[in-house]
Every structure is written in C-alpha cells, then in structure tokens.
Amino acid sequence: MEGIGLVDGKFVELDEYVVPIEDRGHQLGDGVYEAVLVYGGKPFLVVEHMERIFKSASMIKIDIPYTLEELVKFHLQLVEKTGLKEALIYSQFTRGIAPRKHAFPQGIKPRLSMTIRPWTKLDPYLKANGAKAILVPDERWLKCNIKSLNLLGNVLAKQTAHENGCFEAIMYRDGFITEGxxxxxxxxxxxxxxxxxxxxxxxxxxxxxxxxxFAREFNYVVKEEAVTPDFILNADEVFLTGTTTEVMPVVSINNQKIGDGKVGPITRKLHDAYMNKIQRECYV
Ligand SMILES: Cc1ncc(COP(=O)(O)O)c(C=O)c1O
Known part of the structure; x- marks a missing residue:
C-alpha cells in the first residue's frame, strides 16, 4: 500500500486533485501542520502532536473544528485503512477557502487534510557513525514556535545542507544557534x-x-541556553532531535570534527533511551 489521504474525514487517493484553488493554505501558506511517525502500527506521541497543533492553530487564530480525540481517531483510521506498520502521518489545517485577500475572511471553515505514507527507517550507518551538518544563517520569521505552513526559510536551509552533502543545516541568529x-x-x-x-x-x-x-532522569546537568557557533564547533558532542530525525548524532560541522569525530557516550545513552521508549510503547 502506497498510502492514502483523508480530507475533512473523507478518504482520497494521494494523486487526487482535492485542493481548491482558493484554499488559503495553497495561496497564502495560511495554516499549521504536524507530522507523526507510526511505529509497529502505532502513532507515536500522537496526543502530544495533536495538543501542539491546537496550540499552533490558536496562535494564528484558527479555531480547529474537531476535538483532540477525533484527531487521534483520524490517525488510527489511516493506519487501519492502509495496514501500514511503519509510516508517516502528515496533517494540516488551513484557514479555509475564500477569494484571496490577506485579512481573515468571515464565516469560513478550517480545512483538515492528512496523508499517510510508508516510512523507511533512518540510515543505520548514519545513526551508528553520525551525520554531517553545516551552519547557516537563520533567515526565518520571528514566530518559529508556530508550526506554520510557511517553511521557505527551512526549505532553503535544508537545500544548502543537501548541496553540501550534509544531513542537516544548523541555523544561527544574532550570534546564537537556534535549531536545525x-x-x-x-x-x-x-x-x-x-x-x-x-x-x-x-x-x-x-x-x-x-x-x-531522559537527560534529567539520568542526572545530567541541562542548560536550556543557546550557544554560539564557536561553542558548537568546539563541543564534545552534538546531536539533533526530531520526529523523523529521532536522535541523530552529528560528528562534523562545516567539515570540522566534533570532539573526536565519533558518536559520544551521552548522545548514545539518550539515543538508546529514546529508541527503547518507542520499543516499549509501540512494539508490545
Ligand atoms: C523547525 C523544526 N524544529 C524542530 C523540529 C522537531 O520537532 P519534533 O521533535 O516535535 O518533531 C521540527 C520537526 O519537524 C522542525 O520542523
């Protein structure tokens, strides 16, 4: 099974033309999204992701017309319908459909579209040996806490990484590292x-x-403080986290070795704790 779509509760084929030309997501990027990984047929941390889509939507004044339980149920329906065990479920809400103008139109209904697609596990070689990254200026807007559809800054950063043979672009703004x-x-x-x-x-x-x-449970000292590009280049260990990234060690940045250029012990311990959580929650 290749995957399937779900638009406002109705199943569609992935190649069906279902986006109306005046959907504000399509024309203005006026919407928010989430991505959930399915392991062993179970959507991992789906409640946390759906809580966050409510938060993102409220920050741009979109009132989601479903309950959290309904959104979780849509995820389960997509898994059941396709029988996919390892998959990525993508969901997005747009403000709705209306003739294009910037200010919010009155009386439109937010639109939910979702897809499920098979997911191939991350390259085990990269996981075992670590990935390369590149530092790039963070050129995005100043509301990066919203998981909005406007991803051009992220897209261009990632493209720079790919063009330089790197797994990720690590961004900095005002002299401090922000995120990948x-x-x-x-x-x-x-x-x-x-x-x-x-x-x-x-x-x-x-x-x-x-x-x-996990880090606090293991009694590591944790500082939620941004570091400088110089600090990261001279770090002992660096790793990335994300739904589709899981925990990815970084062993080289800007072609400079991080630490001894090998995956470090703290990274390994946190990586294993995360993978064990997936194992416990999804494969029992
Ligand atoms: C810009 C950005 N930062 C961080 C993350 C990681 O977030 P999460 O762990 O919730 O997937 C993502 C994930 O897509 C992202 O797009």
Whole structure:
C-alpha cells in the first residue's frame, strides 16, 4: 500500500486533485501542520502532536473544528485503512477557502487534510557513525514556535545542507544557534547538555522535551541556553532531535570534527533511551 489521504474525514487517493484553488493554505501558506511517525502500527506521541497543533492553530487564530480525540481517531483510521506498520502521518489545517485577500475572511471553515505514507527507517550507518551538518544563517520569521505552513526559510536551509552533502543545516541568529531546518539541536561540553530555550526562535520539539526528560532522569546537568557557533564547533558532542530525525548524532560541522569525530557516550545513552521508549510503547 502506497498510502492514502483523508480530507475533512473523507478518504482520497494521494494523486487526487482535492485542493481548491482558493484554499488559503495553497495561496497564502495560511495554516499549521504536524507530522507523526507510526511505529509497529502505532502513532507515536500522537496526543502530544495533536495538543501542539491546537496550540499552533490558536496562535494564528484558527479555531480547529474537531476535538483532540477525533484527531487521534483520524490517525488510527489511516493506519487501519492502509495496514501500514511503519509510516508517516502528515496533517494540516488551513484557514479555509475564500477569494484571496490577506485579512481573515468571515464565516469560513478550517480545512483538515492528512496523508499517510510508508516510512523507511533512518540510515543505520548514519545513526551508528553520525551525520554531517553545516551552519547557516537563520533567515526565518520571528514566530518559529508556530508550526506554520510557511517553511521557505527551512526549505532553503535544508537545500544548502543537501548541496553540501550534509544531513542537516544548523541555523544561527544574532550570534546564537537556534535549531536545525527540521530538528532541534543539543550540544554537550564538559558533560553539560545545552539546547536553545523554547522562545519564539525555535519550535518546541516533542522529541526535544522527551530527551530533556531522559537527560534529567539520568542526572545530567541541562542548560536550556543557546550557544554560539564557536561553542558548537568546539563541543564534545552534538546531536539533533526530531520526529523523523529521532536522535541523530552529528560528528562534523562545516567539515570540522566534533570532539573526536565519533558518536559520544551521552548522545548514545539518550539515543538508546529514546529508541527503547518507542520499543516499549509501540512494539508490545
Ligand atoms: C523547525 C523544526 N524544529 C524542530 C523540529 C522537531 O520537532 P519534533 O521533535 O516535535 O518533531 C521540527 C520537526 O519537524 C522542525 O520542523
């Protein structure tokens, strides 16, 4: 099964033309989204993701016309309908359909579209040996805490990474590291774990908060403080977190080795804790 779509509760084929030309998501990027990974047929941390889509929607004054339970149910329906065990479910709300103008039109209904697609696990070689990253200026707007459809800054950053043979672009703004194009960044120096605080400059990642919980349980010293590009280049360990990134060690930035250029022990321990949580919650 290749995958399937669900638009306002109705199943559609992935190649069906279902976006009306005047959907505000299509014309203005006026909407929010989420991505949930399915492991062993179970949508992982789906409640947390759906809580966040409510938050993102409320920050741009979209009133979601479903309950959290209904949104979770749509995820389960997509899994059941396709029988996919390892999959990515993408959901987006747009403000609705109306003749194009900037200010919010009155009386339109937000539109939900979802897709499920098979998901291939991350390259085990990269997981075992670590990935390369590149530093790029953060050229996005100043509401990066909203998971909005406007991703051009992230798209261009990721493209720079790909053109340079890197897994991720790590962004900096005003002299401090913010986050990756689609991941959060953790930096370890002298056994202290640093990650940028959850303000308007980063997305409060669900994987980020899961990892922070583990780090505190393991009694590591954690500082939710942004570090400089110079600090990250001289770190002992760096890793990325994200739904589709899981916990990805970074062993080189700007072609410069991080630490000894090998995956470090703290990264490995937090990575394993995260993968064990997936195992416990999804494969039992
Ligand atoms: C910009 C950005 N930061 C961080 C993340 C990681 O968030 P999460 O762990 O909730 O997937 C993402 C995920 O897509 C992202 O797009």
């Amino acid at each position: 194009a689609n991941s959060n960044v953790f930096v370890i120096k002298d056994n202290v774990i640093h990650t940028a605080p959850t303000d308007n400059k980063i997305l409060a990642g669900i994987t980020r908060s899961t990892i922070l919980k």
